[in-house]
Amino acid sequence: MKTYTNTGSKDTRSGFGAGLTELGQTNENVVALCADLIGSLKMDDFKANHPERFFQVGIAEANMIGLAAGMTIGGKIPFTGTFANFSTGRVYDQIRQSVAYSGKNVKICASHAGLTLGEDGATHQILEDIGLMKMLPEMTVINTCDYNQTKAATIALAKHDGPAYLRFGRPKVPNFTPEDQNFEIGKAVQLTEGTDVTILATGHLVWEALEAAKSLHEKGISAEVINIHTIKPLDDKAILESVAKTGCVVSAEEHNVIGGLGESVARVLSQHKPAPQEFVGTQDTFGESGTSDQLMDKYGLNAKAIINASEKVIKRK
Amino acid sequence: MPNTQQLQDLTTQVRRDILRMVHKVNSGHPGGSLGCAEFFVSLYQDIMDRNDTFDMDGIGEDLFFLSNGHISPVYYSVLARSGYFPVDELNTFRLLNSRLQGHPTTHDGLPGVRIASGSLGQGFSVALGAAQSKKLNGDNHLVYSLHGDGELQEGQNWEGIMYAAGNKVDNIISTIDLNGQQIDGSTDVVLPMGNIRAKFEAFGWTVVDIENGNDITAVLEGMAKAKSLTGKGKPVCVLLKTIMGNGVDFMMHTHAWHGKAPNDEQLAEGLAQNAETLGDY
Ligand SMILES: Cc1ncc(C[n+]2csc(CCOP(=O)(O)OP(=O)(O)O)c2C)c(N)n1
Numbered sequence: 275m276k277t278y279t280n281t282g283s284k285d286t287r288s289g290f291g292a293g294l295t296e297l298g299q300t301n302e303n304v305v306a307l308c309a310d311l312i313g314s315l316k317m318d319d320f321k322a323n324h325p326e327r328f329f330q331v332g333i334a335e336a337n338m339i340g341l342a343a344g345m346t347i348g349g350k351i352p353f354t355g356t357f358a359n360f361s362t363g364r365v366y367d368q369i370r371q372s373v374a375y376s377g378k379n380v381k382i383c384a385s386h387a388g389l390t391l392g393e394d395g396a397t398h399q400i401l402e403d404i405g406l407m408k409m410l411p412e413m414t415v416i417n418t419c420d421y422n423q424t425k426a427a428t429i430a431l432a433k434h435d436g437p438a439y440l441r442f443g444r445p446k447v448p449n450f451t452p453e454d455q456n457f458e459i460g461k462a463v464q465l466t467e468g469t470d471v472t473i474l475a476t477g478h479l480v481w482e483a484l485e486a487a488k489s490l491h492e493k494g495i496s497a498e499v500i501n502i503h504t505i506k507p508l509d510d511k512a513i514l515e516s517v518a519k520t521g522c523v524v525s526a527e528e529h530n531v532i533g534g535l536g537e538s539v540a541r542v543l544s545q546h547k548p549a550p551q552e553f554v555g556t557q558d559t560f561g562e563s564g565t566s567d568q569l570m571d572k573y574g575l576n577a578k579a580i581i582n583a584s585e586k587v588i589k590r591k
Numbered sequence: 592m593p594n595t596q597q598l599q600d601l602t603t604q605v606r607r608d609i610l611r612m613v614h615k616v617n618s619g620h621p622g623g624s625l626g627c628a629e630f631f632v633s634l635y636q637d638i639m640d641r642n643d644t645f646d647m648d649g650i651g652e653d654l655f656f657l658s659n660g661h662i663s664p665v666y667y668s669v670l671a672r673s674g675y676f677p678v679d680e681l682n683t684f685r686l687l688n689s690r691l692q693g694h695p696t697t698h699d700g701l702p703g704v705r706i707a708s709g710s711l712g713q714g715f716s717v718a719l720g721a722a723q724s725k726k727l728n729g730d731n732h733l734v735y736s737l738h739g740d741g742e743l744q745e746g747q748n749w750e751g752i753m754y755a756a757g758n759k760v761d762n763i764i765s766t767i768d769l770n771g772q773q774i775d776g777s778t779d780v781v782l783p784m785g786n787i788r789a790k791f792e793a794f795g796w797t798v799v800d801i802e803n804g805n806d807i808t809a810v811l812e813g814m815a816k817a818k819s820l821t822g823k824g825k826p827v828c829v830l831l832k833t834i835m836g837n838g839v840d841f842m843m844h845t846h847a848w849h850g851k852a853p854n855d856e857q858l859a860e861g862l863a864q865n866a867e868t869l870g871d872y
Pocket residue numbers: 309310311333360364622623624659661662709710711712738739740741742743770772773774835849
């Protein structure tokens with residue numbers, strides 16, 4: 275079985291910051307906006323290097339989205355930065371009308387997504403943002419798994435023309451994808467080959483899926499792990515090809531099972547090739563305060579949960 | 592009613608609680624909390640007319656809403672020390688399964704809290720709704736609310752502020768914590784807000800200034816004055832000038848401690864500057 279090495283844990287938000295720094299040097303049309311969270315979003319470097327292209331809007335996210343939409347008129351490529359909750363639910367109608375419906379090239383970059391932001395608790399832990407964003411026509415939705423991939427996705431987004439949502443997180447997590455990867459929007463990445471079960475994971479759950487696959491391998495179960503970094507447009511082909519081989523699926527995400535990756539997968543399967551599926555995600559609940567690890571354990575979002583779901587879904591074949 | 596010395600002693604104890612709470616979990620917001628200690632103590636120990644037991648509807652008593660929910664440490668400490676829940680429970684701040692969530696919530700049933708806050712800018716609307724409800728109920732008690740100055744940058748505030756005067760909601764006293772700081776720096780650097788007093792006046796509010804919001808006597812006087820101005824057809828706003836991080840010298844006058852906990856040494860230093868008065872939890 276192919277294995278992966280953690281080259282040193284880093285936060286995915288720092289990957290975004292590094293990507294933005296590079297874009298500052300390579301693309302003069304890239305501008306950045308932030309709503310009083312420069313440090314949390316790791317936008318300090320871009321601000322220092324390009325003060326004329328950096329806009330501090332204060333604690334005013336709705337205004338930030340509108341400003342970004344306006345800046346695209348004249349050819350700028352705005353990257354907005356705030357927490358995932360304030361990047362989506364807070365400003366949904368602004369995104370819907372001024373960005374998505376108007377077809378504006380705004381990149382909505384969202385840190386502190388999901389439970390792993392930890393102690394701040396449920397007011398800040400959005401578990402509904404993938405659903406909110408994927409429902410918007412013409413919106414691209416990306417949830418990267420580690421530092422390297424987040425950096426690559428940030429850079430790739432500047433070349434992609436159209437509204438996009440990039441979701442990443444707060445804690446340090448294993449960094450295991452290649453530093454020089456070519457990030458292809460909408461193209462799933464197969465990480466291990468398997469025949470018994472397909473594990474479709476996104477974001478922080480991708481590493482957990484690899485850990486699960488290792489344990490399953492020791493138990494004689496062969497798991498095919500696929501990194502679904504782009505939830506929309508979804509790589510239907512990769513999913514269907516894998517399930518044709520394995521006959522069952524586990525989806526895994528740091529998000530509500532309602533409205534998340536799992537439901538998108540279920541739609542593809544039921545349309546083309548129905549197969550048993552188990553959903554690793556939060557079960558229609560808000561989060562709470564706690565450490566990142568405690569929360570992922572309590573809400574069943576780790577390797578252990580993926581192993582259990584895999585064993586269960588195989589029995590349902 | 593407690594005398595000034597007793598209120599001061601409680602304020603010092605509240606400062607110790609704040610420091611110990613955020614230190615234990617290495618997270619939370621000490622800066623704004625420390626700056627608002629005098630305000631919370633005055634409100635809960637003197638200014639507000641409160642029932643002994645908590646119920647959500649709060650009929651026949653004054654209500655308080657915290658809009659800038661990140662300063663939960665000062666809120667929780669004062670609620671506990673005003674009898675809403677056991678002081679020992681402060682030990683569970685931000686821990687898994689606690690009622691003392693990072694930001695205040697009703698979801699876990701903590702007595703004293705009537706609405707979730709944490710996502711900024713929503714408190715004016717909620718407090719105004721509760722004030723309208725009081726009027727509908729023929730209940731002539733008051734609604735109090737607290738808001739950060741950086742928080743005022745959110746547009747929803749101004750929708751509520753406009754609504755309040757337009758609808759003559761004169762049973763509300765909304766206080767702004769004017770500490771001049773927010774996460775990324777001073778409010779003047781992040782987004783200058785101009786003359787806040789003139790803005791409230793232009794929106795039809797009566798404005799009371801408390802120049803030294805970290806002086807118990809000044810806070811009591813200012814809030815009493817604000818109270819006397821209710822019921823006259825206009826909403827009342829208190830501009831409370833505070834020092835972020837007040838009472839711990841190395842935390843004062845800076846945004847650096849907005850959302851950062853002290854380490855062991857810094858905790859010891861902070862506690863040494865605030866000697867135990869009523870007993871630690
Ligand atoms: C809608 C929203 N946007 C951003 C944040 C992140 N945030 C938390 S506190 C804060 C700064 C608040 O400044 P202020 O109201 O002056 O409070 P102080 O720092 O003085 O305590 C920010 C931006 C948030 N909680 N809610």
